[in-house]
Amino acid sequence: MTVLASSRPFRLVYRLHSASHLPGLARERVTSTTLARGYVPFNGHNSAYIMARRAVGSAEVVWLVALENELDTDDAAARAAVDAALESFRSTYGI
Secondary structure, eight states, X not given: OEEOOSSOOXXXXXXXXXXXXXXXXXXXHHHHHEEEEEEXXXXXXXXXXXXXXXXXXXXXXXXXXXXXXXXXXXXXXXHHHHHHHHHHHHHHHTO
């Protein structure tokens, strides 16, 4: 489990008993804060998995973008293509 704190993320390790309800509760928490998710193709052969989630206890929307095909994010053209894909996703879902 990675904890996001105000200063920096850190990792906690919990040993769970097989009858633990924690995994189900975590899944429920993520699902309840998810606004939209899906794949967005761009540049013909690339795609991104995009998820918009509401930050817990806030109205802030957190965007998660996972790129496929090991796209070089330092490349300005690649970044522009990802930004355009994200904007398309935002407008599709009205977020």
